[in-house]
Amino acid sequence: MDNISKAVNSITGKKETVNLIGVWNYTGSAVEFESSDLLRQAGGAVASLAVENKMNTQLAKVGIKPGTMNFTFNADSTFTSTVGKRTMSGSYSYNASTGKVTLKYLQLLGTSAKVDYSSGEMALLFDADKLLKILAFMGGKSTNTTLKTVSSIAKTYDGMLLGFDMKKK
Numbered sequence: 001m002d003n004i005s006k007a008v009n010s011i012t013g014k015k016e017t018v019n020l021i022g023v024w025n026y027t028g029s030a031v032e033f034e035s036s037d038l039l040r041q042a043g044g045a046v047a048s049l050a051v052e053n054k055m056n057t058q059l060a061k062v063g064i065k066p067g068t069m070n071f072t073f074n075a076d077s078t079f080t081s082t083v084g085k086r087t088m089s090g091s092y093s094y095n096a097s098t099g100k101v102t103l104k105y106l107q108l109l110g111t112s113a114k115v116d117y118s119s120g121e122m123a124l125l126f127d128a129d130k131l132l133k134i135l136a137f138m139g140g141k142s143t144n145t146t147l148k149t150v151s152s153i154a155k156t157y158d159g160m161l162l163g164f165d166m167k168k169k
Contacts, residue, residue, distance in 0.1 A: 029055035
């Protein structure tokens, strides 16, 4: 989801009804700064582009790039995520009041993500440490160097969420 849509939704308070069901293809990294201070939000929007570019480079190193990753959310609260030829499954639940989805892989690894949703596009945004766990789990090709780089990017800014921009198929 682009930063302009995020800003308009934030200012107007307008939220669409979230419909996760379907196939969602990865289109790039997502970055959001959580702050109630509008000036910090404006600065965060500028900084987010630089962070997104760094994240795209690092995610590509673990095989996450447009055309190679997707999430499929089913009506029975199950999902699959595919990165390259590797597919993992689990269950999910969405809490409309918090705007968060909880993903549970193989009944083992559980994490929650903020969902920014707008007209067939969404961003799944994780706290940095949770994203690192997911990357380590998903990326069979992941390296310690890549995870350390993502971690250092995350530590650069307070209140930053990192994740995936997705477009509905």
